[in-house]
Amino acid sequence: MKKFTVMQGLVAPMDRANVDTDLIIPKQFLKSIKRSGFGPNLFDELRYLDEGQPGQDCSQRPLNPDFPLNQPRYRGASVLLARENFGCGSSREHAPWALEDYGFRCIVAPSYADIFYNNCFKNGLLPVVLDAQVVEELFEQVYASEGYALTIDLENQRVQTPDGECYGFEVDAFRKHRLLHGLDDIGLTLESAAAIRAYEERAREQSPWLFDAIR
């Protein structure tokens, strides 16, 4: 997994509440058996005017000119500014994969759906929670000034605006540690292999019906 320490990135607005994972990456693209290549279909139904199909050459498709990601001023954005309950709906990890593949490294929103929030950390993507009022102000600033970029400092848990305003954010220690160092979750858990085996031995004693039924 990629490390996340400090980044500065152009901000793109996703100005609606309850953006669900079907909207982030529609289901026809879930048929892929790969982890990469979802970027061109991020927000497919909003970004293009036609219905997207897997395996299509997206550069030939009609773009929706009203959608921010299609506007030149947001080209190369790596921070997505969003509204409350971002990422609700299905558990598909294709949603963070698509965001990451497109080039986003950070999302800033007042709140997220639980599974999506969790999935982001597995993919080097930092979901920052800021107060709804602050997010509102950031939206105004993004619209007002072209080239608007934010600095996201995970170590110090801080978002900094171009005019020097700083906002702190919360992130739990374990997730922060993993993201800062780009650590592999499975490797970390396997360090506890002995504890897992000891647990299994106890469970086998107490609840033997939980074992060996399916074989």
Next chain:
Amino acid sequence: MTGQTLYDKLWQNHLVEQRDDGSALIYIDRHLLHEVTSPQAFEGLRLAGRQPWRRDANLAVPDHNVPTEQRERSGGVQAIADPVSRLQVQTLDDNCRDFDIVEITINDARQGIVHVVGPEQGATLPGMTVVCGDSHTSTHGALGALAHGIGTSEVEHVLATQCLVQQKMKNMLVRIDGALQSGVTAKDVALAIIGDIGTAGGTGHAIEFGGEVVRAMSMEGRMTLCNMSIEAGARMGMVAVDETTLDYVKGRTYAPTGQMWDRAVSAWRELHSDPDARFERIVELRGEDIEPQVTWGTSPEMVVPVGGRVPDPAAIDNDSKRHAVIRALQYMGLEAGMPVTGIHLDRVFIGSCTNSRIEDLRAAAAVVKGRRVAASLKQALVVPGSGKVKQQAEAEGLDRIFLDAGMEWREPGCSMCLAMNADKLGAGEHCASTSNRNFEGRQGFGGRTHLVSPAMAAAAAVAGHFVDVRDW
């Protein structure tokens, strides 16, 4: 010490390691797999040279992509017309073979939607931790299990370690006392709760459903309720174990028998919240107040009773809410303030892990029996949740009732719930659906979904528009 909630007990029973940073290593008893969210996880194992930690903890079944038409289905994997779907189902078969994981394959009589198959086979049991790369894993909480959806990285993590790194959720109790009116079902209860607390109302919480209405519910009804906890923002919903639970589990293929059954039952009887347990949040509803529900918009919280009207944005003060309503009305092609019964339908879908169990099909069949679906309808699909449900329904003659009414009777799978196979809505079409999500494009590009109960969907199929099933 104060009492524990059901969730506290399940959590405590599966704690492998509590860490100083607040996270915990939780043991997973049952891992269910399907074809959409597992390929990249198996690929990850291969790349790292890892093997599954415990093969007997896993059970796989293809469901999202499988064709539901008899003709295409009968040829097995090779006959799946869509090459991308075929590759995904084939990849699941290959991975299960390579990693020695038990799979119920496409034309096995037990095949079906993973959340219908798990409880039905006794693969998910009370007291278990159950995960699956699918958000509706919350369904299995109906058995008194700790069950929730996970992403693909976590699928790989569970395969490799049999554990998950978790943060403990807050406790929330949704209590529904009283009794439901006749014609009102678990689906209406679920939608009424979401209408009340919103789609983010349960975020960060584990929900326990309780009260007289839940105690009186069948297991099928409880599964419908828990299934939709994710639509209320909660990863997991659960119901305490009682006689209904035990009666349901007894005799299932993978359930314990004999002496082991007795031991299990005595452990399972502990699976309820203590009388003095503390919940961070309690929501209360009265059963009598709940009416049949219909969603009019593009989020499950955009729901009204069948006698109600589509909202008028002009009457909404909050800016962001008003905009959401305007956008939803536009997408749904509805006029502000129109009665819900005035919505005309193009298709009807009875199925999905929310409502495709035998009780759901019986309720739908009772409504359409001896009637015909409206001539204005393009299609009315009935898709049983599993091969077992299909067999049972056919033994009861339900298939004849549907066919005689002009409905289609299909092979089990997710079908039009998310339109990953050939079953989908056309742009602009309105569908009365017993599934769980009415998001934009969920049932097909430009499709317009209205979530309802099976009885309401069946009545709507006959009438061609929504009607109050209580007047049926």
